[in-house]
Amino acid sequence: MVQGLIIGIGATIVFDLWNLLLNRFFGIPLPNWAMVGRWFRHIFRGQFLHEDIARAEPVAHERVWGWAFHYAVGASFGLATVVLGGPGWTSSPTLLPAMAIGLGTVLLGWFVLAPGMGAGIAARLRPNAVHIRGLNLLAHTVFGLAMYGLARLIS
Numbered sequence: 001m002v003q004g005l006i007i008g009i010g011a012t013i014v015f016d017l018w019n020l021l022l023n024r025f026f027g028i029p030l031p032n033w034a035m036v037g038r039w040f041r042h043i044f045r046g047q048f049l050h051e052d053i054a055r056a057e058p059v060a061h062e063r064v065w066g067w068a069f070h071y072a073v074g075a076s077f078g079l080a081t082v083v084l085g086g087p088g089w090t091s092s093p094t095l096l097p098a099m100a101i102g103l104g105t106v107l108l109g110w111f112v113l114a115p116g117m118g119a120g121i122a123a124r125l126r127p128n129a130v131h132i133r134g135l136n137l138l139a140h141t142v143f144g145l146a147m148y149g150l151a152r153l154i155s
Contacts, residue, residue, distance in 0.1 A: 036066035037062035
């Protein structure tokens with residue numbers, strides 16, 4: 001289980017570094033984890049869906065909550081990869097479980113996070129929805145590859 005947490009957190013760090021590279025070299029905006037934190041905290045107030053999360057009532061420490069949620073989700077996907085890979089996967093990792101989880105995570109973003117924050121399913125309500133989807137697929141591919149690479153590194 002510890003290896004799963006290390007894999008998930010490490011891959012989340014790689015995911016964030018990827019976003020920094022895209023921002024630095026291509027001007028792609030960085031994810032706004034404060035809005036994710038706002039959405040996450042509003043769930044505890046009984047509101048899952050928002051018309052526009054930016055217009056929702058701010059919550060204390062929303063950026064911290066967003067980053068914590070981001071890393072907790074990454075860690076849980078590392079654990080899920082270890083479970084999916086089965087006994088012995090961490091000692092002899094294969095690409096398929098890491099990529100299945102890595103790409104599967106984009107579906108949660110498209111069908112849970114984006115609608116919850118007011119962007120619609122797969123960001124369909126955003127004017128640049130196709131661009132957002134492409135970046136999502138690319139970043140989550142990087143996440144899956146990072147999980148695999150880290151599993152190989154620590155095996």
